[in-house]
Amino acid sequence: MELTPKEKAKELYSLFSKHAKYWDCYNDSPLEIDHVKQCALLTVEEIISIKILWFQKDTKDIDFWKEVKEELLKM
Numbered sequence: 001m002e003l004t005p006k007e008k009a010k011e012l013y014s015l016f017s018k019h020a021k022y023w024d025c026y027n028d029s030p031l032e033i034d035h036v037k038q039c040a041l042l043t044v045e046e047i048i049s050i051k052i053l054w055f056q057k058d059t060k061d062i063d064f065w066k067e068v069k070e071e072l073l074k075m
Contacts, residue, residue, distance in 0.1 A: 012040040012043060019039075048062060
């Protein structure tokens with residue numbers, strides 16, 4: 001089963017949330033949201049640039065990752 005861009009964005013966010021946590025000691029609360037999103041966005045941007053570098057003729061895959069990036073930006 002292939003994931004939709006929105007599902008893939010949620011999956012990436014979930015994967016990075018385990019590893020990109022920072023703690024606000026002053027307010028005693030996690031600061032994970034911005035860091036998680038930034039890590040996921042960097043990953044998607046790297047995937048897009050590699051696919052472009054490989055001169056993929058089928059842009060369907062690149063379009064998918066661009067949609068994933070848009071979904072991450074909406075989060």
